[in-house]
Every structure is written in C-alpha cells, then in structure tokens.
Amino acid sequence: MRRLPVYLLIDTSGSMRGEAIASVNVGLNALISCLRKDPQATESACISIITFDKEVNNVVPLTEIADIQLPEITTPESGPTHLGKALQLFCQKIDEEVVLSTKERKGDWMPILFIMTDGKPSDILLYREMIVEVKKRKLAAIIGCAAGLDAKPEYLKELTDNVISLDTTDSATFSQYFKWVSDVVGIGGRSMGATDTLTLPPPPSELHSII
C-alpha cells in the first residue's frame, strides 16, 4: 500500500521549556489518537518526528500510525534553534525512507512536511543552504507554523508560502493546531470541490495564515 509520509519538525530549543513543550506533547498525542480513528490514515499515513535544539534527533522514525509509540519530548535548559540542521536530517531521511516508484514497487505519496518553531533559526547559513536542498525534493506540501509572539514567520516564509502563526503556545492553541494537522493528513478521503483540485482545509479560527 502506498504510504503517505508525514514529517513533523518540532522546535525543542530552551524557549519551548515549560507549558509550550507540555502542550506540544499533549497535541502530538491528540494528533496520533485522531489519526488512528481515520481509516484513510490507518491505511496509509506514516509519521516521523524530528526535534531540533542544539541537537537534532529523529525521536520517531517513519512509522505507521497504528504502530507509533510516542516518547515524551523534552527540552534542554537553554540552547539554540538548529532548524538548518533539522532540515539537513530531514533531507537525509526522505532520501533514505521515501520509496520512489519503480517497476516493482508503487512508491509512496509525496511527503508532507510540518515545521513548528517558536523562534528563528540560529544556524541561518545552514538553514538557507538547506532551503535550496529541500526545494530540490518533491514534496506535497511544506507547512510552517510560527508559534508564539517571539516566533519569526519571515524565516519560514523563505521556505514555504504556507505559514501559520499561533498567537500563543498554550495547550488550547496547540490542540487546535494539531487537529488541523490531522485534517491535512486525512484530506485524501474527502470530497473534492468542483472548482479546485485538492487544497488544504482552512485553518481554524485561532490560527492566522500568512500568505
């Protein structure tokens, strides 16, 4: 069965410590639980989670929805936001993991990439290098999420036109956000409009889409 690979890049830099990271954990749990109830997702969606602070970690390798065991995501006391390094690992992972169409194998759907950060990349040179690399690869969508007032959406906009801003990093906002992520992942099974091709669902009212 063709997989839909979904990569979540999550900011775990020092500023996420406290309520923000706790809310992300709650949100991720809700996301997985929601996708497990969607037969379209249980059939094809796979999730990979990469966290980034000073270190970059693939805390959940690309796994089917039903088989995912979510670890508790933690943050260091303080530290930079190595988003560039995270994109580097992302590129390496999709090159390894996403199956391309061949005569024998049908191959996967094009991956969807979600990036969530509450700040800006500290490794800006590498970040810009990696933007070029990411754009070389075939992705179905890249969706940036700038969470909280200190987030700098302009950096994400260098990578993608789809950037969403969250005013706060509390649990209610994150739960809305992750609910929306599950809608994006599950969209394959929904009715298609007569006038458009497949598009992203509208973000919930608490989010601000910057396009």
Add this chain to the structure above:
Amino acid sequence: MANTIKIKATDGSDVEYIDQMFDAGGMKDVYFSPDKSYVVAFFRDKQDFNAKDRLQNIVGKYRDNIFNQAGGDYWKDLYCWPTKIVEYNGKLGLTCPAYQKHFYFTKGSINNDFLGIKGKQKEGKWYASAKNLNKFLAPEEKGDWFKYFQICIRISRAVKRLHAAGLAHSDLSYKNVLIDPSAGLASIIDIDGLVVPGKFPPDVIGTPDFIAPEVLMSKHLPITDSKRVLPSIKTDRHALAVMIYMYLLHRHPLKGGRYFGDGFDPDKEEERKMGADALFIEHPTDRRNSNMKREYDRDYTICLPFIDVDKIPYTVCGPYLKKLFNKAFIDGVKDPDARPSAVEWEDALLKTVDLMQPCQNPACWHKWFVFDNSTSPKCPFCGTEYKGQLPVLNLYYSRKEGVFNPENYRLMVYNKQLLYMWHVNRFVYANEKTTPEQKIPVGDFHFHNNKWILINRKLPSMYDKDIDKKIEIGEAVELTEGKRILLSKEDGGRLIIVQLVK
C-alpha cells in the same frame, strides 16, 4: 459546558443545538441537538442563491416525493435526509436526523480497541480496505459475506430511488454511505449535494476512488467548457459499481499496480489509473493493471486473501454480478452509457443471494459463498469443500398454461433455508414494495433423516407434478433428482425442477 443555541428554522419551527462542534466535514461543521436526535450542519462557506434554492427543494419537494408516498417510511432507514433549513450568524445550515445507533462501532478495533474507534461512525473505508479489515477491526464488527450483500442491495435500492426521481447523489463514497456489516444495513448521508440535471449543477466532483474517469479527465477544464463532465446519474453509476465491488471484495477495481514508467509522479499515476488509463484489474485479456504485488507492496501479505485476484477472482460473486462488473469496469470505464443502472445491481444482487450457500467450516469468517455451478463446490475464501448433497432448484415460469420456460433463476437449498413469495410467483419482487404479508416465509427446507425436504407452510396450491398430487399445507415433499414441484397454480406461479449436486 457548551451553551445550547436556540434558533428558528426557515419554516418557523424551533431548532436547538449544542455550541460545540462535533464533526467537520469537507464543507460543513456539524453540531448535535441537545437530545441528540438530530444534527445541525452549517456550511463553512457562503452559499449562493442556487445552493439555497437547491436545499429548499431537497427539504421540500424532493423529500415529499420520496417520503410522503405510500410505503414512504421504508426510505427512512436508507437515507439520512435533511429536514429543515436554518440560517444563523450569516451561515446557512440544515438539520438532519442523527445517524442510527448501529452505525457506530460497539467493539471497534482489536486488542481492546487500541485505535480508540469504539463509539465512532462505521465509515465504509474500514471495510472496503483489506488492510483495515484484516489488521485492525475486531471480529465482532466484521459481519459475514451475506451481510455485505444485504448492504449492497440496500445501497443499490436507495440509489435507484434517487435516480428514479431524476436526482443524482453526485458524491457517493465510503464517507457518504454508512454501513453496518453486523446487521447488513446501510444509509446514504450527505444528501445536500444532490444534483438535478439541468437545474442544480454539482458543487463537488466526488471523492477520490469513486470519481468517474470522464469527470477526472476533464477536471482541468473550466466549468463552463462543454467538454467538462460533471457528476450526474451516469457518474453515480460508476461510484455505485466501485462501492459494490469494494464491499464484496475489499479491493479497488482500478487499482492494480499498473506501471507508467520510472519517476512517474505518484499523484499522476493515481490520476491516470482512475481516469484516462482506467483499466479493470481483472480484465480478462489486458493484464497491464493486474500487478497486485506492486500495488500493495509491503502490505501485500496482510491484505491476503482479498487482493489475490487469482484465488478470489470477481467471478466468486456469481454469474449475475460478473456480467454487471464487466459492463461497469470493462465497457463502462470508457462508455458511461454502458454502466449498469442501480436497478440492475439490485436485481442481480438479489438473484445472487439465492445462490448462496453457508460454508461448512465454522471458522470461516465469510460464512457464505456463491454456488459456482460446479459439481464439487467449495468456499473460495477458506477452501473448504462442500460435503454431501446439494439441492439446486431451477425455477421456471409459465406464459401459457401447461408450458414452462426457464428463466435463468435458481435457488440454492441449505438446511433451514426459507422459501418466500418472490420465489413462488414471478409477479412478486423483493424490494421496497414487498408487503408485510409477502415478507412471511411460505415454506422451509430441511436436511432431515438424511433427506432433503421442503415443508409447505402457506401455499394453497402446491403440487407434486411427478405424481400430480397436491401437497397440503403442513405437508413435506422430498427433494430428489429431477423432481418437479409446482409452487402455485395462480398466474405467475413457478415450477421448480430439483437438481442434486453430489
């Protein structure tokens, strides 16, 4: 705790709902009424005059035409039909009866419902997908093969009624048809998108997997272009055929791993397979789309046996459905006029049910199979061979007295099988018009003291034609090779000739 909002419907009646979104569909946000007997669904986008006019017709004229007629109650279980229009905070919405309880999972998934789907809607995709069915669903939720036939009969009947009224659903899919395989029930939902040819154009092109090839192939054209094909009764027929195939065989008729060349964009590959290059995975001569190993790849094993088209070809559904699947997926993918109508599906499914035999293997979850007209019948799903004698009744009808013609209609007999009026008389049909009186069995079959017998329960003029003796009510007749039994002397009454398969 969320507030209860009280509003008025456009007809002036009261409508209440709890201000906490329960579900978000592709176009609408759905809220429950306080007593959960109905839902209120608001369109997220502003609706134009045309859309409002359409909704008014759906809750008004079209609804009346189907429900407020003799036998109209029959349809209440087959549709979830909108009842009222509401307008609130600048948003247009409608009220709809809440789905019946049996359309929600009671057990859900295996391992103590590890997916957490208990209490959720039994969306058709759980059942249409071999992977979901094999890997996740609890055995209690799966039903047996007979139930899937009942589901398909009900869906066909509901679509037939819409089409008879000149309406097209336009978005038949596993999201918009609820099914209950534990009881064999189905109900069509999301009726607000109904298309009336020449009056209301569709606002969706359908759901992937169910969109007709000609619609998918022309979707890039502007909506005003004369070559643009939009959903209609003919495209509903494609969706219906796909749905029946998927519920009976748990695979998609056009997804067979066809290869279009290296580096072909996966989205485009899917679009070609469903559109311009639509090719039946079980096409008898063109095998380019019959590479199930490529289609299912790493999930191949978990999806067995359903996706093994050699082990379980579509012909396991019997001769009547084989003919219709050929029309739908060999001729009909290119020629919308060749697609079988909903009436044809209903009829073929009903005749197929009469060919079904219980599998003798108690562990077989299909529990039933269609008799394949062979001398050594076996269940194609578990491979268990039928042991013992198998009576087949060939049905004949009389156009003029004393002369009987075959009518390509057979009834398989099994222990405790029932005989109904639609077997006895060719003018009686098993459909929405069947009266309660006609639903009472008129005879039953038993394997008793090593003999197959038919007991007459209600037929006043049943005759053993071999010895020209009346079989009284309460009397039994043995089914032996070549035995001729007249079921009724009335106009339309059938003669049966027994054939024993050993």
